[in-house]
Amino acid sequence: VEAPFADPFFELALLGRAEHGPLAERLLDEVGLDVEYRATGILRVARTEAERADLQRQYRWQSARGLAAEWVDSDDLGRREPLLSGVAGRLLAGGLWLADEGQVRSPRLVQALALAAAQRGARIMEGAWVVRLCVSGGRVTGVQTPSGTVGADSVVLAAGVWSPDLARGIDLEVPVQPVKGQVVSLRGLGKRPRQVIWSGECYLVPRPDGEVVLGATEEEGNYDARPTLAGLHRLTEAALEVVPAAGGFVVDGVWAGLRPAAPDRYPIIGWAPGVEGLFLATAHYRNGVLLGPLTGRRVADRILAGAPPGEFAPFGPDRFI
Numbered sequence: 001v002e003a004p005f006a007d008p009f010f011e012l013a014l015l016g017r018a019e020h021g022p023l024a025e026r027l028l029d030e031v032g033l034d035v036e037y038r039a040t041g042i043l044r045v046a047r048t049e050a051e052r053a054d055l056q057r058q059y060r061w062q063s064a065r066g067l068a069a070e071w072v073d074s075d076d077l078g079r080r081e082p083l084l085s086g087v088a089g090r091l092l093a094g095g096l097w098l099a100d101e102g103q104v105r106s107p108r109l110v111q112a113l114a115l116a117a118a119q120r121g122a123r124i125m126e127g128a129w130v131v132r133l134c135v136s137g138g139r140v141t142g143v144q145t146p147s148g149t150v151g152a153d154s155v156v157l158a159a160g161v162w163s164p165d166l167a168r169g170i171d172l173e174v175p176v177q178p179v180k181g182q183v184v185s186l187r188g189l190g191k192r193p194r195q196v197i198w199s200g201e202c203y204l205v206p207r208p209d210g211e212v213v214l215g216a217t218e219e220e221g222n223y224d225a226r227p228t229l230a231g232l233h234r235l236t237e238a239a240l241e242v243v244p245a246a247g248g249f250v251v252d253g254v255w256a257g258l259r260p261a262a263p264d265r266y267p268i269i270g271w272a273p274g275v276e277g278l279f280l281a282t283a284h285y286r287n288g289v290l291l292g293p294l295t296g297r298r299v300a301d302r303i304l305a306g307a308p309p310g311e312f313a314p315f316g317p318d319r320f321i
């Protein structure tokens with residue numbers, strides 16, 4: 001949960017987080033895939049006095065909100081995370097330990113959800129590119145693909161950073177831009193973080209299979225989803241400043257992705273104004289994995305049962321369109 005203030009988005013993120021544990025169990029049961037949901041906790045570290053003041057402010061309001069938040073003094077960081085023992089008390093100004101935070105392997109989660117959906121009768125047409133939304137008399141009637149039209153009473157536009165292209169085809173402006181993120185996949189060779197370590201510029205995530213994920217850059221407006229030398233340089237520099245011991249980690253691979261982001265960085269979830277039957281579910285920015293299961297369930301409730309927006313009310317398209 002990444003929210004610096006106690007606001008409606010933070011409450012939404014908490015609800016999103018609560019979906020993951022039970023969902024992981026159900027998916028293991030139903031399709032036999034472990035999506036690697038683990039409540040490993042996150043240790044946020046401050047490098048400067050300003051970052052320390054900011055984390056302490058978060059510590060105070062999260063504790064007051066009844067959440068698991070613990071302040072770790074600089075000298076104690078090495079005990080909480082042995083990989084930090086070389087820099088604790090020297091380069092770091094303290095940390096915030098958030099024990100309830102978790103992680104999940106997102107490609108596995110998508111795969112498991114697709115299998116579970118198929119078991120319930122969903123037809124997944126992989127590689128079928130939608131070239132146009134079909135609208136007639138102010139109502140959506142389906143989508144057009146190169147191999148034909150797929151008719152539908154309702155269409156969910158969830159095409160990530162490409163959502164605006166499809167919307168523009170029906171004269172709808174959906175203000176979504178890419179924020180590119182680059183990632184390095186590492187192996188610690190016996191040494192690895194006990195928990196997620198997160199500084200202002202990067203994070204290190206220890207996966208159950210020994211992988212350590214180093215992420216992620218923030219590159220606004222960049223549609224090129226390939227890793228670059230400059231991006232990897234920024235990441236490695238940021239990681240080695242906080243965890244010099246990571247210098248001995250072996251590089252397994254690099255990748256990049258495009259986060260779909262609205263101008264205010266909040267999701268856009270709701271019925272498209274002026275086009276009956278078209279539902280927008282996009283702009284999850286840095287939180288699409290966290291919120292995905294909750295968004296999916298609530299979108300289904302709204303389309304199939306006419307449910308009200310509930311906690312998603314502040315995040316409707318009406319704030320832009």
Ligand SMILES: Cc1cc2nc3c(=O)[nH]c(=O)nc-3n(C[C@H](O)[C@H](O)[C@H](O)COP(=O)(O)OP(=O)(O)OC[C@H]3O[C@@H](n4cnc5c(N)ncnc54)[C@H](O)[C@@H]3O)c2cc1C
Pocket residue numbers: 128129130131158159160161162163166180181182183215216217256257258259260281282283284285286287288289290291
């Ligand atoms: C480096 C990195 C790290 C991240 N870490 C986290 C994290 O720790 N936690 C978290 O919650 N989130 C994280 N995110 C964000 C998360 O990945 C996104 O918010 C999420 O993927 C958005 O999901 P989406 O389905 O809306 O869009 P996407 O994942 O972009 O999916 C859109 C899909 O639509 C398809 N599509 C587009 N146009 C068409 C078309 N015309 N026809 C058919 N299909 C089309 C695309 O091929 C794609 O498969 C991270 C992102 C990056 C890049």
